[in-house]
Each structure stands twice: as structure tokens, then as C-alpha cells.
Amino acid sequence: MVKLFALALVGACGVAHAQTPAINPMPDGSRDMYVGLGAHYAPRYEGAKDRRTTALPMLQVQWSNGVFLSGMSMGMHLSNSPAVEYGPLAALAPGRDASGTKMFRLGTVGDNAGNPGGPSTWLPPPIDDGLPPPSGTEEGVKEDMMVAEEGGDGITADNTVNLLDGVHALKRRVLYGGFANFYLTRQLRLTANALYGAGNDRNGLRMHVALQHLQQELAPHHTLALSAGITLVNRAYNMAYFGVTTEEADHYGINPEYHPDGGIEDVRVGARWNWAVSPAWMVTTGLQASRLVGDARKSPLVERPTNVSVSTALVYRF
Template sequence: MKPFFALALAAASTAASAQTPATNPMPDGSRDMYAGLGAVSRPRYEGADSQKVSALPVLQVQWSNGLFISGMSAGMHLSNRPTVEYGPLVSVHPNRDESGSGRIVDGVGVSTSPLHYARTGNRLDGMQDVSTRIEGGFFFNYYLAPEWRLTSSVLYGAGNDRDGARMELGVQRLAVQLAPQHTISFNAGATIVNADYSRAYFGVTGQESWQSGNPPYRPGGGLKDVRAGVRWNWALTPSWMLVTNVQATRLVGSVRNSPLVERPTNVTVSAAFAYRF
């Protein structure tokens, strides 16, 4: 059970990443579940100069048949090998509206009046909303050692045209014991996207330029960001724990030069209490 406990609530670190829990051997017909609530401070949107604080519901469930739910992602472990994890993965990519919020809603719309988008200091004013999308793909993880895991996932379906694709590559150092009830974990990684993804979230069309005042911009695909984070787990009791995450992400490549980007480096901080059922 220890690897699963060490990775529980991994999705609390960032809404943008599709996290997969470690394989958790258990008796047939059983399941392991964490649920909780916390708070997260994150950039208003990727590349924003301002932060927003919001409630953070967290959920992670794994069943003995390999199915799992981790935050806004779900998938299935298909491998029986202890050093390899792979399987299908689906994830919910949140929307982006003019406020920068990432609510799980749908709908695309822009005003046709440029007067509404006089320069207000909000670079998303006049930009088309990007709808919530269900992404599908797969994950593959490999253990270099019991405490070291290489992670990867490929997901497709983001953006209004559902043609945005992203690949996430990472490395994790699991469960460094600081004290009997305290462990700390480290992670680092990078995201590679196709041009359709870059243009959906960082591009500015001619129509959007006229409405928003941002110059037209057409980014290409490639490396989108690099990131590093640390997670602290405090086991308050055998059933209750406090999970705290800090993650820094830096936009790179052509998305870094988007007129929508105010600050290329952002920090996300979250803390949540969770109960193990």
C-alpha cells in the first residue's frame, strides 16, 4: 500500500497534468480510496501575472482490477510487471474564459463589439473562450528503482477543434522519509504539444486581435513548458493525511513569446486534507 499512499492526491499539484497513481496490489474485488478538500493558489491562466485562490476537491480511487480515478483523470493499469505501468488514460481539460477561470463547463462565444474590449489590463479580453474537452490517450511509466519512477502520457482532444495533443514526460523521487509520519516527494518534467494545442491556448487570430488589441500570433508545436515540484505528506492518523504541493512551471518555446503571456514562470501551491476509506 505504501507506493499508493505516497502518490495519493498527486492531481492536487496541478490541474494541467494527468497524473497516474502507482500500481496498488490488493485482494480481488477491493478498492483503495482517498477523498478530501483543500485550497489551491494558481495562476489565473497559463502565463498570467496574477494568482487566484479556489477550493480544491480531491479524489483518488483504485480498484483491484486496475481501474483508477486520480483527480480529473481516469485510466486502467494493464501491466502485471512490478517495474512497468501502462494503459489507457482519459482526462478532462478545463475551459478558459475571459476571466481566466478553468471551470468545467462548455460553450464558445465572443462579443462582436471591440468597444467591450478596451484595454483593461486583461489580455484575455476579446479572446475566444476555449471549451472544456475530454482528452484520450495512454500512459507509460517505468521504475528505475523502487523510489524512482519515469512517467509519460500522451493525450489528444484539447482545444475548441478537439485537435490539440500533448505529451508529458517526467521523473519522480518517491517517499523520502523525514519522520515517522512525514514523507516528501520530488518531481520534474516537461510538456510537448502540437501546433494545434499551442494555437488554441496561446495563439491570437486576426479576429481576436481586432477585438482584444493583442497582436496576431501563430505559435508552433514543440516544447511548451518545464516544471519541478515537491510534495509533503503528513499522515495525521492511519486514515487522515495532509498533502501540500508546490510546483513551479516555466513556459518555453514559441508559447513563451505569445502576447497572452504576462509572466513565463508561475508557481502553484496547494494543501488538502484527505481521508482514506
């Protein structure tokens, strides 16, 4: 399923604009498409203190029939009302191993503060999605020797502990759900989306609610969009991304056992500045600040609860 979704992303080359009205003025059989390339600077996983700069392909397409592909999500507008948007939604959630969030990320020219996906990297998938082999086995002895050469259990080259060394890797997952947007005014919109299927057990639920001020022209060819929102998750989601099981706690003793409950995971604000260099070319820059709260904030895996991510890209409109 993950492979099929990835092929759909590449082959369809389409996404709905985050600010496309429910009543689509596009001619039948037409589409509006953005493709580009840029860079993304963000923490290596939610709650990490160290950051990475990675390549960021941009992909966003809206079809006249309401189908859209926007970054790592795809769905369809079903509403015929100009004040309400709703429909099914699917998204590809990245995995996570000891190196951090894995799998590349696709960006959009819309306001991404209402669609949190977490940072991601271009690192190759791990050889094994499980825990490192226990000490005492042949594989464990080899690993212990390698760790000793690097400075000790869970110690990186700069003498800091990698908190992800003692937890299971998370696999990539296709999430399913829906979205609903309500226009309070022409420029102000309340948006919500819910996606289910996160974590290795596929039972994690994540919902994001945001208030968005849609793109407003600041000067000729320059527009700015703002948003603020909260993310709510169930217990299974928090346990998958921020929890530590008894097995994980006992394996290397890096993290204490931790079983978080569900609730509000984070609060975030975002801004996106688009500069239309020409009718076809655009420079888009996004800034997002988020803070983990509740049980996610208390996780032993969290090094820094407040983080900022920045992206910029050159985009061509077809």
C-alpha cells in the same frame, strides 16, 4: 460527453494512485480511496501574472482490477510487470474565457508535477463562448458603454489590460490517450502520458515526460515526493492556448496576430509532502513551479512565463 465524464468522476469516486505498482497487491474486489477538501493558489490561466485561491476537492481511488480515478483523470493499469506500468488514460480539460481558466479542479494525494492540468477556478461558465459583439451593433453599443464605465477597452478596474478579452473562449474537452511508467529503481520512476483532443477544434496534443522520486519517509508519518518534467505540444495545441488569429487580433486590437508552432511548452518541478496525522487522516501539500518556453513563452497572451502554484488539503482514507 463532458457531462458523462463529470458524472463518472462524481459517481465512481475513484482514481489510481500515481504511485500504485503494476502488480496490485490489493485483494480482489477491494479498493483504496482518498477524499478530502483543501485550497489551491495558482495563476488564473497559464502565463497570467495574477493569481486566485480556490477550493480544491481531493479525490483519488484505486480498484483491485487496475481501474483508477485520480483527480481529473481516469484510466486502467494493464501491465503485469512490477517494473513497467501502462494503459489507457482519459482526462477532463478545463475551459477558458476572459476571466481565466474555468471549471473546478480535483486534486490528488500523489505527485501532480507529472500530470499538468493547469490552474482552474470555480467561476460559472460564460454566457457566450464566442468573442464579444463587435462595436456598432446594439449589443456592441451596450458593451462599449459598460467598458467605458470601467475605464476603456480591455481595461480592468485596476487599470491593467485583460489579454484574454480579445480571444475566443476555449470549451471544456474530454481528452484521450495513454500513459507509460518505467521504474529505474525502487524509488525512481520515468513517467510519460499523452492526451489528444484539446482546443475548440479537438486536435490539440499534449505530452508530459517526468522523472519522479517516489515518496520517501523523512520522519515518522512524514513523506516527500519530488519530480521534474517537460511538456511537449503540437501546433494545434499551442495555437488554441497561446495563439491569436487574424480575427481575434483585429477585433479590439488588444493582441497582435500570433501563430506559434509546436514543441516544448514548459518545464516544471514539483514536490508533495504528506503528513499522516492518523491511520485514516492525512494532510497533503503540493508545490509546483513551471516556466513556459519556446513559442508559448513568446505569446502576447503571456504576462509571466514563470509561475508557482501551491495546494494543501485535509484528506480521509477509506
